[in-house]
Amino acid sequence: MKPKTKSIIQFIVVFALGILLVWVAYNQVATEKEKIISAFTNANYFWVFISALIGFLSHIVRAYRWKYLLEPLGYKTSFINASAAVFIGYFGNYAFRLGEIMRPSILDRYEKVPFQIGFGTVITERIVDTILLFVILGLTLLFQFSELIGLSSKYIFTPIAEKFEGMSGLKMIILSMLGLGAIVAFLLFRKKMAGKLKGKFGSIIKGFLDGLSSVRKIKNMWAFAGLSVLIWAMYFYSSYTCLFALPETSTLGHKECLTIMLLGTLGIVFTPGGLGAYHLIVANVLMFYGLSKAESAAFPWLVWTSQLIVITIMGLLSLALLPIINRKKNAVS
Secondary structure, X not given: OOHXXXXXXXXXXXXXXXHHHHHHHHHHOHHHHHHHHHHHHOOOHHHHHHHHHHHHHHHHHHHHHHHHHHHHHOOOOOHHHHHHHHHHHHHHHHHOOOHHHHHHHHHHHHOOOOHHHHHHHHHHHHHHHHHHHHHHHHHHHHHHXXXXXXXXXXXXXXXXXXXXXXXXXXXXXXXXXXXXXXXXXXXXXXXXXXXXXXXXXXXXXXXXXXXXXXXXHOOOHHHHHHHHHHHHHHHHHHHHHHHHHOOOHHHOOHHHHHHHHHHHHHHHHHOHHHOOHHHHHHHHHHHHOOOOHHHHHHHHHHHHHHHHHHHHHHHHHHHHHHHHHOHHHHHHO
């Protein structure tokens, strides 16, 4: 199968999953349509705007932080080009989940940063983001331990236990055999897989390693760390300020917002831009906190849609303006 065909199929499958989750979320609140519309109508859009503005600034800070990874490798990039690449990357994630490919491609085109180097730094960013997500997990466990246990029990462990209770002994044996077979297959073919990985994706791995080495060479590590924390603080306050847009969610505080942010972020991983998954997860979290179905369903759509509008506008503007802004560079090259 050609890589392009494989990417298209993968996108269709993931996008279909997002649509399915939107349908599931809609079915949960189908009887509350009028109340949801009322929630949107009566929402305080000043706070939605502030939320969107904070989200916008977080992407600007991310672009500024990027230079700390690129400079040790000998590449000084234009802040405008780096910002445009970030917005185009996020737009690509909403549309095709190709953001990590599009970002370094932009720098390769307009800043002559080799794609593999740019890709390596983007992957390194994701590692830093994952570390900070674990920090968020730690804070959430510290301040919302019982709530997380309750959410896990209600939406994960109890449904799984119920499924296994109704499962026959034969099905359990088949599942166990399949699991054992997968482990054996991995052990038998791991060397062959490693060889293919080395040959086919060697250059990508090299770029990734170069990106990791840039972390060790950063001149001002404290500034890089501070910017990383600032990005996630902005993510947090982008959600927190939007809580004030609806009367019921305005009663929630920082601790509850930690849970919303943690679980909502996990939802974004599953589908393009979190389509469906983010809405379903956050709505269930809010209902767990005792909010009505209508308000619980409206809030994630307010947050998600406002960010989508920002990313769409800035992504399309960046695509349109980059050739114009870099006209002189294009002429020279």
